[in-house]
Each structure stands twice: as C-alpha cells, then as structure tokens.
Amino acid sequence: MGLNTVWFILVTILFTGFFFLEGFDYGVGILLPFLGNDDVERRVIINSIGPVWDGNEVWMITAGGALFASFPNVYATLFSGFYLVLVLMLVALIIRGVAFEFRGKRESKRWRTLWDWAIFTGSLLPALLWGLALANMMRGFAIEQDMNYYGGLLPLLNPYALLGGLVFVSIFIMHGANFLTRKVTDAIAERAKKTALTSWIVASALTVAYLVWTFFTTDILTKQGINGLVPALLAVVTLLLTGWLIRARKSGWAFITGSLAVVCATIIVFAGLYPRILISSLDPSWSLTIMNASSSPYTLKVMTIVASIFLPIVLVYQIWTYWIFRKRVEAKPEELTY
C-alpha cells in the first residue's frame, strides 16, 4: 500500500476520531439548555464532558494539520473554497471553547445563561456545518482546473447538503444523549434517555432519507471498487440496534452502537470518495485525488514515522483519562469543578 493511501486512511481515522468524540460533546452542548433545569443540573451536564472536551477537540485540529501536511492542495481548496462556512465554524468554536472556562467564573444568572447559549450555538453550528461540508464533498462542487473553487457560499447551501447538516446534528444529539444517560444520574439521566429515543427516531429517518438520496444522486455508494455501501449498511444496522438498546435501557451498549454508527457514517464518506478527496462537479479529471493533491513522498515518509510513534501514545493517555473520569457525575455542587 502506497503512502498516499496510508495518509488517506490516517486522515480518515483522525476525522473518525473527531466525529466520534466531539460528536457526543456537540450533542451534550446542544442539549445543555434543554436537559438542565437549574444551574446545578447544567453544571452536571457540563462537568460530564468537562475533563475531556478539550482533548476531544484536538482531533479536529490534528485532522486539519494532517490534511495540510499530507494533502496540502485539499487543505487549500477546501478551506479557501468553503471560506464563509469555515469562518462561521471557527467563530462558533471560539465562543464554545471559552464558554466552558468562563461560565463558572461569575455567580450571576444572566452571565451563566449567556454562556449556556454560547455552548449551545457553539456546538450546534460546527455539527451542522461539518455535515454540510461533508455532504458537499460527497456530491462534488465546482472545482476548476486550477484546483480552486470560485462559486462562493450559495451553491454550498443546496438541499442535499442542508440535509447532510441535519443528519449530523440529529446523530450527534442522539450520541450526546446516549453519553449523558451513561454519565449522569437520576432525573437528568432519565431525561437524557427520553431524548435519546426521540432523537434516535429523527436521526434514523433523516439518515435513511439521506442515504437514499446519496444512492441516487452521487456515486459514493455505487462506484466501482471501494465504495460506501458496506459502511452504509452497517450504519443502518448499528442505528437500528441503538434504538432497540435505548428502549431496553442498556445505555452503555446503546452508546457503543451509536458510536459505531458515527464511525460508519464517517467511513461512508471517505470510502466513497477514495481515491478522490475533493470531487470536481465540472470535470472528473479536475478532482483532487490522493495523488495530485499530496505532499512529496519524502514528507509523507517523515510524517508516517512521526504519526506511527505518537498517535498510539496519544491514544493511551486519552483512554487513561477516560478511565480516571469514568464515574458518573452526581448533582453535588461541592464536587463539581466547572
């Protein structure tokens, strides 16, 4: 297997890790104002992701950095092309990132409510916009021969991409609700369980509709060789299982199968794209592929060595962190940090 393919897989892994981990963070953030009825409850919800959200977010930053290092042309085309989408996402992430730290600094109710909604917006927008961006990548967009996209924002807001955004939001809400059910206690956990079930219905319906639409309008599920069909079927199966497990109150298992659904959903995208990364809707030969968009073999080699040493180390200490904070967060104000 060539290094270009290795890096395509590594980038896929980083995005998968990002959507799996930040997926439930975003979900928890979106649910915060609705599942927490008073300040203590909201603090419990925030503390459920408190020690880990920052480390989770690094998966996105590393995915961006890895894209820059391995496929600089993709980094350039995607982020300059989706300019306003990315700007909006960055603004949302700025607000969200400081909200966790700043919220607890003042007692005032208005202050805290303000940051609750900052967390909500800062979680909703990135979820929506990543879904929108990936859907446009699956569908292809007007990349010209010079590898640049000149179309601006409006063509990116097509119905297919908007549905993609909603799919992401709904799956992440379900994912976050499953996480919370497992991570908090009593009344909040009960509410989270109910939300998990409702959002599961929405997420399943939207996902199936989206996959059907994908089947008929893109080649992601149908192209020759590697495509997204198998992961799509697995995504549907794991989603169905999740619904059943939520009902059966097996919250741990529901979180696991829901996570698998997120993982499968990410793999649909990348498997369906391979060996392309960005599809040109104008001319297939103008698409950016793992070959024409990549760094030199030397840089890929260096980066392969670095990644194969450090990524496993990162995994070890991040998993260890989850182990340290494995206990449910209880509604005891004196024990809450944030």
Place this chain on the structure above:
Amino acid sequence: MDPVILSRLQFAMTTIIHFFFVPLTLGLSILVAIFESCYVATGNENYKRLAEFWGKIFLINYAAGVVTGIVLEFHFGLNWAEYARFMGDIFGAPLAIEALLAFYLESTFIGLWIFGWNKLSKKIHLTAAWLVAIGASISALWILIANSFMQNPVGYAIENGRAVMTSFLELITNPNLPYEYFHVLAAGITTAGFIVLGFSAWHLLHKKEDGVEFFQKAFQWAAVYALIGAVAVCYLGDAHGKFLGKVQPMKIAATEAIWDTEPESADLVLIASIDEKEKKNGFEIKIPHALSFLLYNSWTGGVQGLHDLQEQAVAKYGPGDYIPPVSITFWSFRIMVGAGLIMILLALLAIIKPRVKALNKSQLFLKLLIPAMALPYIANTAGWVLTESARQPWIVYGLQKVQDAVSPNLTIGNILISLILFALVLGALIAVTGWLMYKSGTAEPKAEKAAE
C-alpha cells in the same frame, strides 16, 4: 481595498491577538508547575494555594489561547491557499506535528489538572502540571520551526513550482530557530513574571495584615522569574540580531533605518524621522559606531544599507520593491527594546525591594508595577510585528511574495465579512478575558485550612 491587504490585516489581527494570550500561558504554566512542585516536595499548603490561585489566571488565558489558535490552524487554508499549495510540503508537517505532540498533551492533561485535584495522587497531579507546561513549550517550538523556515528557508528544493522538503533534520535544526524559540520562551517567562508581580502588588497595596504573606511570597518568586526572563530575552535578542546581520542584512538595515551602506563602521540610529518615500532619514540622533558594536562586538565593521541591498535583490530576484516597511520595523524594534529594558530595571528593583528601605516603604513602586503589566504585552506585540514585517515583501524569505500567496477565489465581500466577524468576536474575547483576569487576580486566594 484589495484582497491581499485585507487578508494581511486579518492574519495580523488574529495572530497578534493569539499572541496576547500565548506568552502568558507559556510562562505561567511553568511557574504554576514550579509552585506545585514546591508543594509536593515540602507539603506546605501555601504552595498549593499559590498554584491554584495563579492557575486560575493561567486557565483563563489558556482557553483564549486555544480558541484563537484554532483560527490560525485553518487560516493558511482560508486566506493563503496559494501559500498552502506552495509550502504545504514543508509547512504542514511541523503544524501537524505540533498538534500531535503538543496540543493533545496540553489539552488532555489540562483536563486532568483541573479536575484531578482530588482524583489523582499528588505526584501524578504534579506530572500533569508539568506535562501541560511541556506541551505548551513544545507547541511553541514546532510553530517556530515552521516560522523559522519562512524567515530563513533551509533543507528544501523547488520542484514543479513548489517548495519540497529535502531534509527534515535541516528543517528542525534551522540556525534561526534557537534564537527565535528561546527568545519567545523567555518573553513568556517575563510576561508571567510581570503579571504575577502586578497582581501581587495590587494585593500588597490593598491589604493590611491578612494575606500579605501569601502575596509577598508570590511577589518574591515573580521578581526572580521576571528578571531571569527579561535578561534572557535581551541576551537572546541581541544574539539573534547578530545572526540576522549575517543571513538577512535587509532585516537589520530596515530595523536600524540604514539607507546608505556604511563600509567601515556603522552608527546606531537611536531615533529618526524616516521618510520612506524619499528613502532617507530626516532628523537623526546617533551613537557613533554603536551599531557595529552591537552586531560584531567591535567598533568597526561595515553595515550594508537599504539602497545597496535593494539593488542586490533586484539583481537576484528581478524587478520589485524589496525594502520592508522601514518605519514599522524601526519603531517596533525600539518599542520592544525600550519595554524590555524598563522590565529588566523593574524586575531588578523588585528583587532588591526587601533590602532597600526606601523601596520597601514606598507605595509608589508597587503602584508602578500595576501599569507595568502592560509592558510585556507591548514588547511581545512589537516583537511579533517586527519579525513579520521585516520579512516583507516576502512571505517565505526569497521564495514567495505575500502578494502571490493569497487565495485567488476570495471576494472582497467575503474577506470583509470574516474580518468584521473576527474583529467583533476577538475584541469581545480580549475584553472578557481581561476582565476575568482582573477579577481573578484581585480575588482573595482560597482560605488556609483551619487546622493550620
């Protein structure tokens, strides 16, 4: 208005604002880890209180530093797509390594540090503190490896119109790197020293008996810390200047506003009215031969002037204007050095304060240290402006010009929207961060345990 200017404005704004927060986190993470080490070594609860108290200010800045850093991670794709294509093979690697080695480390262990006081053993908690500090320093290292290439390209070849890495070892052992890196690290230490001094001075001014001891201790530590940092910054900056004199004479000539070559010995222009249109200085105050002394440790030694360097650059790179914005480089350098020298003096006075009666009695010195908290920020910003603008018109010295680096597909409207959005959000961020720092810095430290 054109996209290049707007993109530059946006990048300058986001970088400078990011660099408001970063130096303090660099320096304060180490100081907090030192306090916690003392706590673990001696069992003295006061050190734990020190670590917690200054840790709060650190965390506020850390959050602001992280979120502004995310913008930069993607900024090269947003506005500088041609740069990303031209340089991705070299520049992407250190950026990705920074994320892999530093960001994961910092952000994971900061979670453990914040939430782990009661969950981890003392030693493991201390390890988390040090890993956060080390992560911050590693992060600075890799981003400056990337920046050093832009200042002084090494270990590359040009293939098919783009820069390609030929030696990773040369990239990470760039001779420019040690000066730039340790200069920034020392600046971080200085910044932390002055923030702790400033808030401690505030408390000492406002307190009679209670809690005086706590802030005296912080004050003494910070005084030493600030002095070490400020002296190191100055020493490394001087060494960096000597190095640049050899590899980038244009940078030196612009920083010192030397228009005409001085073949024998160069005077140091202290202040001057610079006429960039006529390409000469009007009024000047000079110290004879001092520039030669600064560059070569000898009163003799020629310095090339901007006119000659411009001619050489045209011969080498083709027609164009290769002179950096002289007024900006000249004055940002003087502001940086001026602030640095004042900081050395203040840190020195802070150290000898307990032994000098006049200083110890006088409230004036303590009052002075409060506005002095602005000094490191002024110096940090000026230093950053200096190093980036003295490289103009290049984005990568000698390889790519800024005007060729910008994304070709952005409309002015797009960039205006993002510029305004970022300005609003980042402006609010600075305001809130500053306000929270003030609130935390002037708050009472956690009470001592009743038993003690």
